[in-house]
Amino acid sequence: MLGLVVIGILSAFVPAKPSLQLALLKYSGGGDWYSNPTSLKNLSAFCNQQLGTNFQIDYETVEIGSVDIFNHPFLHMTGHGNVVFNDRDAENLRMYLLGGGFLHIDDNYGMDPFVRVAMKKVFPEIEFVELPFSHEIYHQKFKFDKGLPKIHKHEGKPPQGFGLIFEGRLVCFYTYECDLGDGWEDKDVHKDPPEIRRAALQMGANIIQYVFEE
Numbered sequence: 001m002l003g004l005v006v007i008g009i010l011s012a013f014v015p016a017k018p019s020l021q022l023a024l025l026k027y028s029g030g031g032d033w034y035s036n037p038t039s040l041k042n043l044s045a046f047c048n049q050q051l052g053t054n055f056q057i058d059y060e061t062v063e064i065g066s067v068d069i070f071n072h073p074f075l076h077m078t079g080h081g082n083v084v085f086n087d088r089d090a091e092n093l094r095m096y097l098l099g100g101g102f103l104h105i106d107d108n109y110g111m112d113p114f115v116r117v118a119m120k121k122v123f124p125e126i127e128f129v130e131l132p133f134s135h136e137i138y139h140q141k142f143k144f145d146k147g148l149p150k151i152h153k154h155e156g157k158p159p160q161g162f163g164l165i166f167e168g169r170l171v172c173f174y175t176y177e178c179d180l181g182d183g184w185e186d187k188d189v190h191k192d193p194p195e196i197r198r199a200a201l202q203m204g205a206n207i208i209q210y211v212f213e214e
Helices: 002-011 039-050 067-071 087-098 112-122 180-184 194-213
Strands: 023-026 060-063 074-079 102-107 160-166 169-176
Touching (some): 023 067, 039 074, 060 067, 067 087, 074 194, 087 102, 087 112, 087 169, 112 169, 180 194
Parallel strands (some): 023 060, 074 102, 102 169
Antiparallel strands (some): 160 169
């Protein structure tokens, strides 16, 4: 009997098995969808620590045309170059987003003209709009009164956060001239200062909190 009590006590201190997993979107066109391989791992760990989430640390790679995307409430997409969605890809992603899923696109530098065309195929009836600094996504646990933090120089332009809003719901958040994903990477990859990496992770946590509490 005592043994059962001890086992019961010990089991109360066993962490719950992670129930959610962030996902990286794999697409066609030749762009490096696989860039920033440590980003989502570090973001998952940071959210577990700061938000009390219970993400698996390892992320899953899902193909845009696969039913696997429906297993993940949050998809992250990045890269430097060309992006091509065929008709099946576009329809699958549209169904996912209309069904409650969320897509975060992070321009790693150079994907902007391609991703806009690709997403127009998904939502031909709506346009990207720049979100005001007052938008809730900038005011979750961490406050970003001036919008996105600037992580890497790129063209030296101010960072911008664009959204696709369908029937009042933000279904896609596109971070441009910002490079959040680079700021999420292991510190030895880009050697960003601690305050830059912290700002990137905090903004990433805001996106996650916005998505999962919406």
